[in-house]
Amino acid sequence: MARVLIVDDSPTETHVLRGMLEKHGYEVSVADSGEDGINLAHSVAPDLILMDIVMPGVNGFQATRKLSKDPATASIPIVIISTKDQDTDRIWGMRQGARDYLTKPVTEPDLIAKVKEALGG
Numbered sequence: 001m002a003r004v005l006i007v008d009d010s011p012t013e014t015h016v017l018r019g020m021l022e023k024h025g026y027e028v029s030v031a032d033s034g035e036d037g038i039n040l041a042h043s044v045a046p047d048l049i050l051m052d053i054v055m056p057g058v059n060g061f062q063a064t065r066k067l068s069k070d071p072a073t074a075s076i077p078i079v080i081i082s083t084k085d086q087d088t089d090r091i092w093g094m095r096q097g098a099r100d101y102l103t104k105p106v107t108e109p110d111l112i113a114k115v116k117e118a119l120g121g
Helices: 011-023 034-044 060-069 087-095 108-118
Strands: 003-007 027-031 048-051 078-082 100-103
Touching: 003 011, 003 034, 011 027, 011 108, 027 034, 034 048, 034 060, 048 060, 048 108, 060 078, 060 087, 078 087, 078 108, 087 100, 100 108
Parallel strands: 003 027, 003 048, 048 078, 078 100
Antiparallel strands: none
């Protein structure tokens, strides 16, 4: 079963995303900051990371850049999920190493489709 790491500082958002993913059989880990997300990515070795952008401390862009440049985590696909819906945010996220970008609020069909796509199936 695929392991998904959710990095988001909103307990409500992580609860909703976790529920959608677990309903479809994914194993879910949660980090509530960019820094914790980076650390957890190294210890859990998820198959996919769902990354929020707006977080205190290390934001999602910074965490995505660090993870995508680190040889130990570079192969893990990252999908940004954010309320930031400008084209510039999307482009910048992709430049930091994200594989895809979803805008909140995310629907379950959209989330599961992006997760399956990012996992190569």
